[in-house]
Amino acid sequence: MESAHIPPLPSIFMHTNPSPTLIAQGAEAHLYKTSFLTPSTPAALKIRPSKPYRHPILDRRLSRQRILHEARCLVKLMREGVLVPGVLALDWEGSNNNNNENDAGNQQTGGAWLLMEWIEGPSVRLVLEKWEVWMKRRLQLLQPLESGSPKRTEPLKCVEEQEEEERVRDLMRKIGYAVGSMHKAGVIHGDLTTSNIILRKNAIKDRENNNSERLDDITIADSVTAVGDEELQAMDGEIVLIDFGLAGQSTQEEDRAVDLYVLERAFGSAHPRTEGYFGALLQAYRESFKGAPNVLRKLEEVRMRGRKRSMVG
Amino acid sequence: MSHLETLYLSHLPPSLPIHISLFRDLRNAAFLREQLLSGNSAFEYAFVDASMILSRTHILAAIFRAVNSHISSRLKSRNVHSEIVFCLSPNNNIAESFRKFGITDATKDLLVVKVSVTPDITHDTVAGHLAEVIEATPLPFDDETLATLSNVSKIRKVYKLGPALATAATTPSHINGAGDHEKKVLEACLLGAMALRGAS
Known part of the structure; x- marks a missing residue:
């Protein structure tokens, strides 16, 4: 063809x-x-x-x-x-x-x-790719300083890293919650990858920011440009799931766990730097609906054997 | 004096303009309904009870589906105009859709839609005829005006959408514009229900 x-x-x-x-x-x-x-x-x-x-x-x-x-x-x-x-x-x-x-x-x-x-916004894949590039550059910038006088720069780096970690963790939590609400509604996505998750700018929050936090916005923007850095990838907004071409209706723990497993593998292979944050996603998922803890228990099982269920027995 | 709006919908051929007019305080609903029932071809319009319409997008989506069926010769009802009323319905019962969304003797506010299925139907001929036969006050066909006429709880009931709808998860508390957000979600649910009508 x-x-x-x-x-x-x-x-x-x-x-x-x-x-x-x-x-x-x-x-x-x-x-x-x-x-x-x-x-x-x-x-x-x-x-x-x-x-x-x-x-x-x-x-x-x-x-x-x-x-x-x-x-x-x-x-x-x-x-x-x-x-x-x-x-x-x-x-x-x-x-x-x-x-x-x-x-x-x-x-x-x-x-x-x-x-x-039409859902306007970057895919989470793009957001994380940009973030990974940014982090890499960050570390490269800090390294020569570190070797010169390690003790002075370390606390600075820590604060910055903590902020970054918090931003990514927040994004992961939002994704976990979105997947949880979908499962709660009785739908299985079937192809959860970071390309199928869109980060849409929240129009209402945007308006709010423009009214009350304009001054803060400017100071933040100034400080960023002062550091002379690449533009920071925005991570605020709402998570919208797309592409339900392989979706199905199911409330089975098995199907839900496979959904999470596929997503976990997608994160692991496409965004190796974010692997440590997947726990935040699962934690938010756990809190998103009543049956979630059981799904996470099932996930352990799925991890052991892979996506496909064994046909033996 | 008339507010007849003529528009073209995306994807529909330019040879099929759509004429829409909104009226308040209708005084001759029974007469208009009579003309429809007797099959008077001069009165081939989609007469829609405006209280059942949430927004411009709501009715335009129904028109889009009806005209698409018309073009591909898949009308389920008598003509494209009755099909518009039918396309508002979330289920396959044509008579019921007329009762719920179409003109009744009790209709106070009326939305009239006419598709130019033949070239001799123009903005002027439609405007002229409507001015002659509709005894009511013309209103502009916009979202602000429709919002004052629509009966949201009745719309929710007909589309079987609970009064609360599960928007709590996504509605950002009680900020200005939260109502706006809720209306958008409701509209999306109406369009979804209309689009899936007839799927077995």
């Missing part, structure tokens, strides 16, 4: 002006950025293109099932107050069914689609 081949958009989006822009492409779906109702309302469009190698009836049933599954999970979580992209519009039939069944060439343009609220 040629990977560069981009299937045509469902007919309703073919004349959209400006045309939706492709931002991500996987084996199962294509993600576009476009608008909803008005050009000024950004939206994410997920399309599950039909697969030419599948029998048309099976193909339609699978696309329909999967797009509906994702939409149901999102709507359920939204109703439970968990921060996820809202479902704006949906078409599980795919377009171009009006062109008769015998028009085989046109079946390709079918495919189910899902329009979702």
Whole structure:
């Protein structure tokens, strides 16, 4: 299968002006950025293109099932107050069914689609990558000083490191709480990675800051530039979980523990410097709903054997 | 004098402009409903009870789905205008959707939607006809005005969303704008329920 081949958009989006822009492409779906109702309302469009190698009836049933599954999970979580992209519009039939069944060439343009609220903000993956670079540079800057007069710089470094640690720990706690609220609502994500967690700026808090803490903001900004450092990666905001393409509805401890395990592995491999902070995430998870301690006990078991359950016995 | 707004929705073809008008203190609801029931084609409008509409986005999302079904020849009801009323519903019962979201004899405030399904339907023809037949005070079709007309507790009930909704977790205490946030979440739940309608 040629990977560069981009299937045509469902007919309703073919004349959209400006045309939706492709931002991500996987084996199962294509993600576009476009608008909803008005050009000024950004939206994410997920399309599950039909697969030419599948029998048309099976193909339609699978696309329909999967797009509906994702939409149901999102709507359920939204109703439970968990921060996820809202479902704006949906078409599980795919377009171009009006062109008769015998028009085989046109079946390709079918495919189910899902329009979702656009979540503005960096992924946690990006936030942590930037932070890791920043920390590395920090340590390099401090090292020559340390070797010269270790005793003088040490307390300074400690204060700074403690602040940094607290910021990361706070971010981890927010993620733990978000995952916990999702599990509490009876949904399993199925693909929890740091790319699927967005840090969205909190609009309300922002307004508050502008009104009351403007002076503090300026002094903080000044001190940062005075040190001559790279811009500090912001870690304030709210955690929004995205991409429920592999999500499911379950309240089983096993499924929840696997979700956490996948996330733990994602942190360990993508952000080795943050591994020590995963405990903060789990602690926040523990406090987020009643069944959480049991899930964490199950997690120990999953860690021993890996994601897949043993089929022996 | 009229506040008829003509707009184009994202993704829908420019050949299908949408005309929307909001009215207060409707005096001839029974007459308008009669025209719908008798199938008078001159009165082919979506007559929506404005108390059931939360915001512009709420009704525009229903119009979007209805027109999409119209374009792909998948209408479940008689025409695109009845389909707009049906698309507001969270369930598959067409008659019930008309009773809950459509015009009734008791309707006080009315939202009228017309899609230019043929080129001879223009802003002027719609504005002219509405001015003739609707006995009510025209209002601007905006979120501020809709907010004064909508019956939020009734909307929550019809969409089966508990009065509290589980927003406690995400609502940042009682800051100004928390109400705003709650309305946004409610709106998102309405859109989700409407989009999933008919999925089996």
